[in-house]
Structures are given as C-alpha cells and as structure tokens.
Amino acid sequence: MKKLHVPSWVTLLLRNSKSRLGLGILLGILLLAAIGPYFAAKDPNAFSLLDARQAPSWHHLFGTTDQGSDIFAQVSVGARRSLLLGIAAATLATGVATIVGVLAAYAGGIVDDALNSLINIFLVLPPIPLLVVVSGFLKSRGLWTMVLALGLVLWAFEARILRSQALSLRNRDFVNAAKASGEPTRRIIFGELMPNMTSRIAAAWVLVFYISLLTDAGLEFLGLGQLDKPSWGVTLYWAQTNSAVLQGEWWSFVFPGAAIALTVIGLVLLLSGIDEVSNPRLRAEKTRHSFFARMRYALMGGRVAPHAEAS
Amino acid sequence: MRWLLRRIVFYIFAIWVAATLVFLLPRLMPGDPIGGVLQHITPAQIQANPGIIQTYEALLGGGKGTLWQDYLRYLHRITHFDFGISTSNYPAPVSDVIGRTLPYSIILVGISFFFAFVIGTTVGMIAAWRRGKTLDTVVVPALMSLGAFPAFFIALLAVYFLGLRLGWFPIQHAYDTGLTPSFSWPFISSSVRHAELPALVILAAYTGGWVLNMRTVMINTIGEDYVQVGFAKGLKDRRVMTSYAGRNAILPPLNGFAAQFATAVGGVVVIEFVFSYPGAGLTLQQAVLGNDYPLSQALLLVLALCVIGANFIMDILNLILDPRVRAS
Amino acid sequence: MTVSLIDTPGSTGSARSSETLIEVRGLRVEYGIERPVRAVDGVDLDIRAGEIVGLAGESGCGKTTVANAILQVLRPPGHIVGGSIRFRGQEIAGLDEESLRKFRWRNVSMVFQSAMNALNPVLRVGAQFVDMMQAHERISKKDALKRAGDLLEIVGIDRRRVDSYPHQLSGGMRQRVIIAMALALEPELVIMDEPTTALDVVIQREILQQIQDLQRERGFAVLFITHDLSLLMEVADRIAIMYAGEAVELSAASELRTNPQHPYTVGLIESFPPLTGPRMRLTGIPGTPPDLGEPQVGCRFKARCPYHDPNDAKLYDRQNTERPVLREIAPAHFVACHRVEAGT
Numbered sequence: 001m002k003k004l005h006v007p008s009w010v011t012l013l014l015r016n017s018k019s020r021l022g023l024g025i026l027l028g029i030l031l032l033a034a035i036g037p038y039f040a041a042k043d044p045n046a047f048s049l050l051d052a053r054q055a056p057s058w059h060h061l062f063g064t065t066d067q068g069s070d071i072f073a074q075v076s077v078g079a080r081r082s083l084l085l086g087i088a089a090a091t092l093a094t095g096v097a098t099i100v101g102v103l104a105a106y107a108g109g110i111v112d113d114a115l116n117s118l119i120n121i122f123l124v125l126p127p128i129p130l131l132v133v134v135s136g137f138l139k140s141r142g143l144w145t146m147v148l149a150l151g152l153v154l155w156a157f158e159a160r161i162l163r164s165q166a167l168s169l170r171n172r173d174f175v176n177a178a179k180a181s182g183e184p185t186r187r188i189i190f191g192e193l194m195p196n197m198t199s200r201i202a203a204a205w206v207l208v209f210y211i212s213l214l215t216d217a218g219l220e221f222l223g224l225g226q227l228d229k230p231s232w233g234v235t236l237y238w239a240q241t242n243s244a245v246l247q248g249e250w251w252s253f254v255f256p257g258a259a260i261a262l263t264v265i266g267l268v269l270l271l272s273g274i275d276e277v278s279n280p281r282l283r284a285e286k287t288r289h290s291f292f293a294r295m296r297y298a299l300m301g302g303r304v305a306p307h308a309e310a311s
Numbered sequence: 312m313r314w315l316l317r318r319i320v321f322y323i324f325a326i327w328v329a330a331t332l333v334f335l336l337p338r339l340m341p342g343d344p345i346g347g348v349l350q351h352i353t354p355a356q357i358q359a360n361p362g363i364i365q366t367y368e369a370l371l372g373g374g375k376g377t378l379w380q381d382y383l384r385y386l387h388r389i390t391h392f393d394f395g396i397s398t399s400n401y402p403a404p405v406s407d408v409i410g411r412t413l414p415y416s417i418i419l420v421g422i423s424f425f426f427a428f429v430i431g432t433t434v435g436m437i438a439a440w441r442r443g444k445t446l447d448t449v450v451v452p453a454l455m456s457l458g459a460f461p462a463f464f465i466a467l468l469a470v471y472f473l474g475l476r477l478g479w480f481p482i483q484h485a486y487d488t489g490l491t492p493s494f495s496w497p498f499i500s501s502s503v504r505h506a507e508l509p510a511l512v513i514l515a516a517y518t519g520g521w522v523l524n525m526r527t528v529m530i531n532t533i534g535e536d537y538v539q540v541g542f543a544k545g546l547k548d549r550r551v552m553t554s555y556a557g558r559n560a561i562l563p564p565l566n567g568f569a570a571q572f573a574t575a576v577g578g579v580v581v582i583e584f585v586f587s588y589p590g591a592g593l594t595l596q597q598a599v600l601g602n603d604y605p606l607s608q609a610l611l612l613v614l615a616l617c618v619i620g621a622n623f624i625m626d627i628l629n630l631i632l633d634p635r636v637r638a639s
Numbered sequence: 640m641t642v643s644l645i646d647t648p649g650s651t652g653s654a655r656s657s658e659t660l661i662e663v664r665g666l667r668v669e670y671g672i673e674r675p676v677r678a679v680d681g682v683d684l685d686i687r688a689g690e691i692v693g694l695a696g697e698s699g700c701g702k703t704t705v706a707n708a709i710l711q712v713l714r715p716p717g718h719i720v721g722g723s724i725r726f727r728g729q730e731i732a733g734l735d736e737e738s739l740r741k742f743r744w745r746n747v748s749m750v751f752q753s754a755m756n757a758l759n760p761v762l763r764v765g766a767q768f769v770d771m772m773q774a775h776e777r778i779s780k781k782d783a784l785k786r787a788g789d790l791l792e793i794v795g796i797d798r799r800r801v802d803s804y805p806h807q808l809s810g811g812m813r814q815r816v817i818i819a820m821a822l823a824l825e826p827e828l829v830i831m832d833e834p835t836t837a838l839d840v841v842i843q844r845e846i847l848q849q850i851q852d853l854q855r856e857r858g859f860a861v862l863f864i865t866h867d868l869s870l871l872m873e874v875a876d877r878i879a880i881m882y883a884g885e886a887v888e889l890s891a892a893s894e895l896r897t898n899p900q901h902p903y904t905v906g907l908i909e910s911f912p913p914l915t916g917p918r919m920r921l922t923g924i925p926g927t928p929p930d931l932g933e934p935q936v937g938c939r940f941k942a943r944c945p946y947h948d949p950n951d952a953k954l955y956d957r958q959n960t961e962r963p964v965l966r967e968i969a970p971a972h973f974v975a976c977h978r979v980e981a982g983t
Contacts (some may be wrong), residue, residue: 128577
C-alpha cells in the first residue's frame, strides 16, 4: 500500500542521465527563444533580394531564404511560437485527458462506457488528415486556433492510458480502504488517486507537447499555417515550395528542421527519464564496475545463472 | 466471439460518426465557408464546372434544403460511393480520383509500416533479452534517436543527401515520367524504385518507437514466473525468448499498432508531399489548398475508414494470438 | 566419482539407497552488485535419494533462493557468490550451458510457488509438456502429447485437458499440471516451493495426499519448502529450519517435534495451535528479521531470542560477537545456537 511521494521522483528525475540530457537540450532551445531574437537584430520577415539565398555566414548565421529573410531570426522567433504552442496544447490536452480518464475510471458504469466509447471514436480518426481538412476551412490559422484544434484532437490517446491507470489504482486496496473509512470522493480522487498518477500525467504532458509540435510543423509544412508569421514549419514550407532543397540550399531546411528535431529529442529523452524513474525495472543495473565484483564473476567462471549476467 | 461482435458494432458506429463528422465539419466551422468559397469562384470556373455552385452548397450548406434533408441525401450518396465531382479535377468524379491514388498510399504505408513493426519488435525483443550487449547499447539508442526526428525532416534529409547528392534513389513521383500505369514490368519496377526512398523514410521514422515499446514490455515480461519456469525446464535460450517471453510481450504493442496506424496515416501525408508521391496523402493536401471540398472531405472519410480497417485487422490478429481474448 | 549427469537413470520404486543426491556446502547468494543483499549466507544441506527433506522458515529467510540456486535459475540480480552445490558429486555451479540445460528438469525438477503464473498463458498445456520433452530427448510430438495425457491422468486430470489453455483451468488443476510437469522426465529430486500455499484448504489436502502417493510410488526425493512447519512435521523425513539466510536447525522430523532445540524452532512450533489436545496460550515471536542488506555480526536471532540477556554476560558476549555454527548435539540433530552448544 505504498503511495508515491511527489518530491522523490522529481529528484530522481534530475539525477537520471537521460532526463538531464533532455532538460539540457530544452534549456538550450528556451535560451534560443528568449535571447535569440535580440541577437538576430533583424526582422524575420524583412526581405531583400540582394541578400537572397545566401549560405550561412557571420552576417546571417543560418543563411537566408529565397526572399532574403534571415533564417536565424526566423528560427529564434519561431522557437517562441513553438514552445508556447507546445506548452499550451499539452496543458489543454492533458487536462482534458486527465478529467475524462479519471472520471471514467472512478464513476464506472454507464458514464465509463460512454466516455470510453467517446475516447475510442476519437482514436480512430486520423489526426493529421482531420487537422488538414479543418485547417482548410479555417479562415484564421493563428496560434490559439491551432492550440485549440490540437488539444481537441490529441487528448484521446492519453485519456485511454490515464483511464486504464486510474482503473487499476481505483481497485487497489488503499482506495477501498479510504472509501470504507468514509473519505469524501473529492478527497479520494485528489488525495489518494491523483498523487499516484503524477508521473503518468507528466509523461502524458511531455508526449502531447512533442506530438503537437510535430503535427503543427507538419501542417505548416504542407502550407496550411500562417504563411506570414515566422515559425519553423513555415520556413520549411517555403524551402520546399521554392525548391530550395532541389537547388542544394541545405541551410534553408536543415536549421529549422534541426530545431524541431532537437526540441523533440529533448522531450523524448525527458519522457524516457520519466519512464525509467517510474518503472525501476527499466533502470540499467550498474554492474561490473567494482574490482571485487569482477573478480567474483571471474572466479565463478562467468557461470552464474541464466541471463543473470545482470547487465 | 462475443468480443469480436462488440468490436464490429463499435466499428460500424465509428464509421457512422466519421461520416457524420465529415458532413458537419464545414457547417461547424466559424465563419462562413460557403460564402468564402463562393466569393472566390471565378466565372471561368463556373463555365468549366456547370454544377459547381450546387456541389458546394450540397457540401457546405447554404443551399435550399434543411440540414436534415442535406444529411439524409448525403448518407444516401455515400453508401453508393458517390462522393460527387472533384472540382479541381473536373470532370473526374471523386471516387475515380481516390481510386487512382489510394492504392499507392496503401501499398507504401501498408508494407513499410508493417515492416517497421516487425523489425522494431524483433529488435526490441532481442535487445531486452541481451541487455547491455551491443544491440541494446548501440543499435537501440540509434534507432530511437532516428525516430525522434520528425518524419518529414528525415524525408527532406533523405531527399537531399541520398537523392540529390548521392543520386542513389529517384526522388519524385511514383514512377518515371513517360510511363503509364499497367501491369507491365517496366512500370512495376519503376514504381518499386520510386517507392524505395519513401519506404525507407517511413522505416527510419517509425521503427524506433516499436523498439522502445517492445523492449519495455519485454523487460517486464522477463520477470514473469513462467519465463523462469521455461529455463528451469531445460529449454533452449532462444525458445524461452521467443515462445515464452516474446509471444506474451508482443500483445501490448500489437494492440498499440492500431492506434499508431492513425499517426502513420498522418505521417504519410507529409512524406508524400516531400516526394511528390501521388498517393491519397498528397491528393488530400492539394485538395485542401485548392478548396476542392468534395475531394478533401471524401478523402478524410476514406482515410478514417482505412484506420478503422487496420484496427479491425489488428483485432483479428489479437484474437488469433491471445487465447484469453478468445475465451471472453 | 563424477557420474555423467546425462546418463543418470531415473529413480525407480524401491531404490531407497542412502545415496546423497544433493550436497550443498557453504552456499552464499547475493542480490544486486552495488549494495548487495546476502539472502543466503553459508547454508549446508544434504538431500538423499528417496527422502523428503523439509525446508522451513518465514518469508524472506532465503529458502526459495536456495531452491533456485540448486537449479541455477536465480532471478536477476541474484547470483551465487560462494559455496558449492553438488549433484551426485558433480559441481553444478561451474557447468557449461549445455550440460546445465540437460541437468535441469531431468535430474532435478521444481514445482513452483503460485502455479497461477508458472504456466505460459499463450501456449496450450500440452505444448508446454511437449517442448520440455523435446528439449531433452528425441520424441515425436504425437508421442509427447500422449505422454502428457498420461501424466495428467496420474494427477487426476482428464487427459483431454492437454488442449486447454492455462486460464481455462482452476487453481487446483493448474497446480496439478505443474506437478505432472515436474514428474514428466522422472527426476530423482523434485523441489516443491510452497506447492499448496496459494490453494484453499480442501484442495491443499488433496494435493498433498497426491504428492505423498506419487512419492511413495516412484521414490523420488523431495525438497519441500514451506513456512508451514506443522505441515512438514507430517510429511517430511528430515527438516531444516532457516532463519535470515542461515540454516539454524537440522534434524529428523520426529526428533524436531519432540525435541526442538533452537529458540526460533521452538517459537515456530508454539505459534501453531494443534488441532487436538488441550487449549494453550499461543506465543508468537516478537520482532522482525534483520535487514540482510546490512552486514551481520554474531547471532542473527539475538534481537528476538528470549535467551539474549545481558545478565548472562559470557553468553551475551558470544551472541553479540560470534556467529553460531551448526553442530551435532544429538545423533543426526544439528543446531546452530551458542546456548544449546554450551549445554544448558
């Protein structure tokens, strides 16, 4: 009947090498978003045909686009947009998923059946085609519209996972004990159930963050974004449409693409860290580091037990 | 068996919801899509497409019928596979356009995504079994890092490096220009050649996820009692890995396959765009940009149907592989 | 004296030789490498052909670990760090993989605790017999299935159940299947780890009866592991008591019942009410076992022992500093206790 204490896994997370690396990368991106635009000192939308299609140089750190816009400015201003979008969409989707998942699991019965069916229906609708069509209808494709659209489309995946976790927790003894001793429902949900789900909710948040990043970038890449506001996906769209790739102008897509990739990798590493912390079996056993341990193995002729090489 | 029947009922329900959603979508959007579209229609278009205004009205509302009447007419039409006329491909009916392009996507995604699953779960299984050895410490992180890159970025890199710089693969379209679709060898071999790079990109992008998933489940499964018993019985290492641990560990990822398929369908849209590969994905993108609502909505419905179909196939596989499901 | 394990004949009915099958000496097993927990710390145990040896102790005392060590199926991160295990004189721990594989199940098999999870859920019962048989001898699938059916009948299950999946069987049936599987290759020793603990009392009785009948018929040795000492007193020939990773008492069952020596054994016996006889006050054993992650000094039972008394200075000192060793205090009766040794 153990309850997870929130602080302990957070500190474990900071000690885990994967999540540390991930957080480091994300910090870098954050820095780029915060300080980069000031370094660029150029309007990301300003174009000048004189400077067009230039490879990276000291003057234009990431080179210029077909119209002569500075790519570094676009990438760093775009970073702000992407981070904001990711955080907002993740919070929205995770919030909805948690509410639906926990409600379904706790209420049970018809409510659960109905919510579960709702979740399953949302799961069979392919998100990107749906968003593509929706974007086609929308007149404004601003940041908050995208956040709303992403949140509404992506919540189902995590809702299913959170519901099944809430279900398994709900049937555990400590919840039944709380119910039997007359604890009010609200306290049971917030005091007993949810604290045990924090790591999964955090994992869900990170997951939706990077999926919405990818989805948004994908949509913009297809030409369905706001073509005048600087963002990673839009920069890539212009690169593709102006055949920059085919003309060998690698800088026009490598930098924005790498920015997306790095942010996603940072988030994925963070997610791995969360997974490893919440499931101790996944943690690698540090073995054969001490001299004596190695001696023991050598003396036993390396033969101890099947796959107990404990690597 | 009862379980399967319940799933089928659910799928029929899901299809109905998808169809209704597709119907309602334009009418739910803020603003006035029909107005916006009508504003942009040029007289030249009306001349080329005599029925274009009615087509749009039937789809987007604003016409003569009530919502309910339009809905019933819509349902009636789609059950006869009549999706209307594609405004950007006039006078081709939408079903024709879909029939021409969907097979390319199905073959591309079907084969490569399936292989990503098979290869990924196999690598994940072996990596978990031999933790700390080369496969686990080198190959797995490599595949996972690759998978963390957005699919279209990999596509762009592939086009640039493997296609443009090294010239190893053709980088555009589904077959060499000049050829016509037929069952002839030149066409088929050209198609295969052109599908290679997109398929590789899909493999690169999605295998890592399966490796991670399977490895995690496998590590948990290895701790189960029956695996220990397998060893105690004196079975060979490989048999315990595959028939005891592996066959049990694959069940959760298999269930996840169907959910992932929806993502893959999305990914293929972007990949086809990069390669100008004329599948349903590229067609969807062009339809949306060209305001070809009949085509884009029909495609959305068809793609949703594909996902439902994949889910159904996975359910059947689950039935075959997990005897506990058969019992319920 | 080393006999090839592969050629060891199966046990036959009346061969009640006092041949030693298993000889465990100074076995030490640890879990983990960075901060290891020594679950078994210097255990000696002998198992002779045809006898039933009971291994009793509370949860966590190391008895399952000893069993797993004999078959070399320790769960990672468990590994043997010292001592030897010999089967008919041949050292098991150093065996190459192939010989180990052949040794397993054929010479020594095991009935695992909680049969719920011991059977592979995705394979039919029959298939789980077949793969085991085919791993050890040349036999066709058809013949193997037939033998599997025979074995099921022996434990009282309809032979058509070879086609069933584990989840289609009740708990008691699954346990019987496990027992049938353990006997399939006619091993000389069957280790039974809490074979009846997870079952209800009525089934427990039946299964126990079955085990005894089979043992009488086929003459295999049994290492019966349980925390239920009263059970062992009925069934076992000799009993070993384990506490905190050590063997603290070893004697014939009858001797143990009438003349238990180690305070822990006494405590255990007095914790079980007899079904018949006068009502008596039950005493438990206060306290908890020591944390085996910490290094142990002196007697491990001292914290809970009624004879650990600072007033008895010399004994007290010895209990605190010197580790008790198994000594023969009566014919074939071994105890590891300073007080008993001192001949109180």
